[in-house]
Amino acid sequence: MAVGTDTSSAATKQADAVAAIDPLAVMRIKDLVLRAKAVVEGFYNGLHRSPFHGFSVEFSEYRPYSTGDDLRSLDWKLFARTDRYYIKKFEDETNRRCYLILDQSRSMGFGSLDYSKIDYAKTLVATFAYYLTLQRDSVGLMTFDEGVGEFISARQREGHFRQMMVALSRPVAGSGTDLSRPLMQIAALVRRRGLIVLVSDMLASVDDLRTNLAYLRSRGHEVVIIRVVDPAEVELNFKAPSMVVDMETQREIYLDPEAANQAYTQQFSEHRDQLQAICDSLGVEIYETRTDQSLDDALFHVVSTHRRRVGGPARAGMLSSAGGGGAR
Secondary structure (H helix, E strand, C coil): CECCCCCCHHHHHHHHHHCCCCHHHHHCCCEHHHHHHHHHHHHHHCCCCCCCCCCCCCCCEEEECCCCCCHHHECHHHHHHHCCCEEEECHHHHCCEEEEEEECCHHHHCCCCCCCHHHHHHHHHHHHHHHHHHCCCEEEEEEECCCEEEEEEEECCCCHHHHHHHHHHCCCCCCCCCCHHHHHHHHHHCCCCCEEEEEECCCCCCCCHHHHHHHHHHCCCEEEEEEEECHHHHCCCCCCCEEEECCCCCCEEEECHHHHHHHHHHHHHHHHHHHHHHHHHHCCEEEEEECCCCHHHHHHHHHHHHHHHHHHHHHHHHHHHHHCCCCC
16 A cells, blocks of 8 residues: 655545545545545535634634633634634644554455455544644554554654554554454553544454453543444355355355355344443444445544544534534
8 A cells, every 4th residue: 555745736636536425436546645635625525514614724623612711712703604602722722642543453454345444444544643633633553463563652743644654554464353452552551541543343352342441441531443344244145155264364164155144144243232332331432334435424423522522512513513414
């Protein structure tokens, strides 16, 4: 996967044209940075109906005016458009830490489309990183499979975004999936509370997941899980008896279509329900996205959580109305 800084007019126009419309078109952009920019620009275009239309990323956020606020921070232009009072929140008021955790296990290499789950997931992580960098938040990155791979501390400095993109460009070399290790590692390394975004297919045992998520929550972290699944994983549709290979163990398995389809559907549903129950019990947000869904849906979900954590229900509600119900 290419990582570069091609800012040519043709490349930029290509990115603008497909932003947040067709994931197949977005994924055809070779450069990971341009993909991320295309999705974020499309996301901002989707805010045209909101009170925030036209706001500059120089200001990380707005919040409603409260009695006692410094009147010098009022945005009078926004008041003229909305007939409501909003206060600009500057960088020192809104700077937050966010860690993006990416599953690079072998199962993420599966794909029934023109690209795999890991291609889609890397694009999501790059998109989140680019958006948060624009918001002047400190962003860090961790990759994992059966162990922890890359770890880049959350920072906000020149060249940091590119460092994360280089790390994301490295090929997947892992095999199995161990969800416990990255969560334990993050809990040990990150002492200042922030937002933790886990991007994974979650195709692993959930035995220790509750314990590790509960510990992160007890440390004051907000946790969002973006579960990436391929359409062929959601609806298994074998037509004839087949030999399949487990991508992580390399074990060959014979499948009878009638029995396999029914058993797989049941087990996939049970696993999904277990994940949802664990997350619901701990106040962890989980959002499942298929690789044929628009990437800005997942971005909207993360941004909603990110802003709700610091802004309360009022600002979260404004963002929800802006996005037109993209999060599910």
